[in-house]
Amino acid sequence: MEDGLPDRNLCLVVHSAGNASLMQRPMPSPGPMQLLIRVEAVRVQAIPVALADGTLVAPSGKPIVPGQEFCGVVVGAGSSVDRTDFPIGTKVAVAPRSFCESCYYCERGQTNLCEMGAELFGWHVDGGYQQYVCVSHRLCQSFDKNVSWKQAILAPSAAAASYGMTKASILPGDTVLVFGTNVCSLMGIVFSRGLGAESICVVGSPGASPQQALSCGATKFVHWDPSGDEGQQYQNLRAVILEETDGRGADAVMFASDHGTGVPDMYVAVRLVRPGGCIVGVRVWEGAADADALGGEKAACIVEKLHSKDIRYISVKGFSMSLFEQALRWIEGGLLSLGPDVEDCLPLNAWDEVHKKGAEGISTCILCPQL
Ligand SMILES: [Zn+2]
Known part of the structure; x- marks a missing residue:
């Protein structure tokens, strides 16, 4: 683990339909195959807005942290993760949907139909509207430290x-x-x-x-x-x-x-x-x-x-990890730079104001939980 991590984690939690608030939760601890990510940027999209205003309810019906597409820095790793792949301090983008990579559907790139039950961040499991999150290392793709968060956050859309x-x-x-x-x-x-x-x-x-x-x-x-x-x-x-x-x-x-x-x-x-x-x-x-x-x-x-x-x-509805990696390589190469078009980088406590911008306006905003 990185030294000096806090013991609390600021999250936006949607408790029930239309009832959302910021709250402190205990710092999460990575499972054997997980990385602990310090979230630096999360996109504001239709699902988080709909969860927070109550027009959509997460499938479990339980409290959920929204945020499908996010990226951040590796600050810890579980016991079974190869640390040489993800040293502390590595910048990573996280694939928004989990999948096994080996079933009939995953091998055909139809990862959204994964037989192991694909889970979408911020919908089935807690997502990126929080300062720290644990995710499977298999969903993380590292990228060059010179690429900005504004650029890296484009990777899922590009893929x-x-x-x-x-x-x-x-x-x-x-x-x-x-x-x-x-x-x-x-x-x-x-x-x-x-x-x-x-x-x-x-x-x-x-x-x-x-x-x-x-x-x-x-x-x-x-x-x-x-x-x-x-x-x-x-x-x-x-x-x-x-x-x-x-x-x-x-x-x-x-x-x-x-x-x-x-x-x-x-x-x-x-x-x-x-x-x-x-x-x-x-x-x-x-x-x-x-x-x-x-x-x-x-x-x-x-x-x-x-x-x-x-x-x-x-x-x-999904894409392979190799395509996700390819998207990041294109971004690193400056081929997909839309950086200036991501207009607003706002702290987590500005979520309500950002959500009120409306459907087309929100897509150019990102929340930065470390601000
Ligand atoms: Zn699968």
Whole structure:
């Protein structure tokens, strides 16, 4: 263990639906295969916000510390961990979801379907909204000490977007439609560009700045106002996509679950993707495509278009550790630097203020529990 560790650990605990508060817990102690991590940065995402405001309840129904994506410094290790891999002081990013790496699904990269029961941090088990956390060493990936927390925190989104856009088989000259300007969407733009897409149209909420998306490689930016006329906005977007594609439709459409634009994503995607095209949904969890909430007519349209247009749907819920490592190597090499776009680094006690920023705004904030 690192010398001088405190004996208390400041955590944000969601005690029950909508009832969250900061509290001190005893310092955790790593199990044999675990590392003790001093959390330096944790992303603010839709699930922590929903847990804290009570719109989602963790599956166990017990108190939980939110925070899926986090990184930090190794300050201790269990007895069975090879210390040469993780010396004290190593900077590590933590994969957001646990998996065994050896079952039928893990060997195919479908780690979200792990037969050993994949667990998501901040949902099934305590996550990164705390100063110290113990995690399996197998979920940790070290990175260069010169990489900032702002950059390293992008690794899970980069790995997810890379996985999805690669499976979408984007070819040089293709047209891609992306919903949202959150980190995952921006990564989708970067990878689409890298794979050779020529035209990348991004849809953002009224307050979203086109600049971030354009600097990542987007070629067109369309605002979508959730309070505006949905039919009219759809027609405007459709006109843009058809003009770009000689009337065919986009070769691929990509969105992450927390894009926050108000676009009814699947309903718009199935109509604007070309026949034989591909839709990539990143981290779209159970219930997100709720047919009742969407309305029967729209749900029926989605099913009909998926079949009649021969659309491929790719759901990205996980990625292999090798892809996670690759994402960190890209970040180290300066290939995926979105550093300036992570705008706010705030202390843990600012969680309430950050959560109130709303869906699209929160994605550029990180909490830094050591501040
Ligand atoms: Zn497995």
